[in-house]
Amino acid sequence: MNMSSRKRIVAANWKMNLTVGESELLATEMRSVLTTMPRHCEVVLAPSFPALERLVKAVAGLDSVQIAAQDCAPAIRGAHTGEVSSLVLSELGVQKVIIGHSERRINNKEDHLTLKKKVDVALETGLDIIFCCGETTQQRKEGIHMQIIEQQLKDSLLHLTDTQLASVAIAYEPVWAIGTGLTPTSEQIEEMHGYLRALLNRTSAKVGPTLSLLYGGSCNASNAASIFALENVDGGLIGGASLKADEFMRILNSLPQ
Ligand code: PGA
Numbered sequence: 061m062n063m064s065s066r067k068r069i070v071a072a073n074w075k076m077n078l079t080v081g082e083s084e085l086l087a088t089e090m091r092s093v094l095t096t097m098p099r100h101c102e103v104v105l106a107p108s109f110p111a112l113e114r115l116v117k118a119v120a121g122l123d124s125v126q127i128a129a130q131d132c133a134p135a136i137r138g139a140h141t142g143e144v145s146s147l148v149l150s151e152l153g154v155q156k157v158i159i160g161h162s163e164r165r166i167n168n169k170e171d172h173l174t175l176k177k178k179v180d181v182a183l184e185t186g187l188d189i190i191f192c193c194g195e196t197t198q199q200r201k202e203g204i205h206m207q208i209i210e211q212q213l214k215d216s217l218l219h220l221t222d223t224q225l226a227s228v229a230i231a232y233e234p235v236w237a238i239g240t241g242l243t244p245t246s247e248q249i250e251e252m253h254g255y256l257r258a259l260l261n262r263t264s265a266k267v268g269p270t271l272s273l274l275y276g277g278s279c280n281a282s283n284a285a286s287i288f289a290l291e292n293v294d295g296g297l298i299g300g301a302s303l304k305a306d307e308f309m310r311i312l313n314s315l316p317q
Pocket of ligand 1: 073233237238239240276277279301
């Protein structure tokens with residue numbers, strides 16, 4: 061079990077599954093339980109952009125709850141039609157942004173340099189980051205999953221100073237586990253999280269040991285307790301199972317006390 065002072069974080073990535081009204085309703089349903097969350101656990105809700113402002117209001121006054129955007133532009137201002145600046149997200153009261161999710165890496169062709177720029181502007185505008193990394197089925201079959209994850213971090217994240225890095229949580233999300241009902245074995249999760257922890261410790265002996273490492277990919281109320289109990293797992297990034305208040309609450313209750 062995680063005996064350190066690392067923050068436990070459980071984040072709900074609602075993707076493009078809910079309308080604004082549905083997002084607000086879900087946050088309101090969760091509110092009564094979220095009021096009782098212990099302070100050392102942070103709960104993050106990530107609705108789609110148009111719902112952010114209402115969600116910030118819906119969780120107002122709940123110290124352990126933060127609202128995250130699912131993405132931000134790689135620049136702060138300028139001629140970027142259709143993009144959303146992290147400056148605007150900050151202005152709305154959003155505290156975090158998810159960067160590097162595999163759905164964006166794959167569907168939106170986001171490369172390492174774009175992700176690096178997003179990381180930099182997010183931090184510059186005062187947002188904390190949940191940075192996602194993960195290998196495909198093919199990469200795991202080839203046995204190069206460790207190198208892939210290391211490269212994803214080195215290319216877009218590990219240039220940060222200690223102070224900047226302290227605002228980042230990392231989510232390991234194997235692409236083959238997202239939305240598939242497949243989860244890695246505990247050994248596979250712990251192997252990767254241990255590897256990530258060692259990489260972060262090498263990067264910064266001061267900040268590396270304090271960063272939260274989340275697991276994501278078909279994490280649900282049935283498997284969350286065993287995943288969260290692993291030594292280098294500090295919480296989760298939850299997609300499908302975060303769309304129902306009762307299941308998400310059961311996941312939160314699976315965090316070790
Ligand atoms: P999932 O998605 O829990 O539905 O597998 C997780 C994610 O994509 O963040």
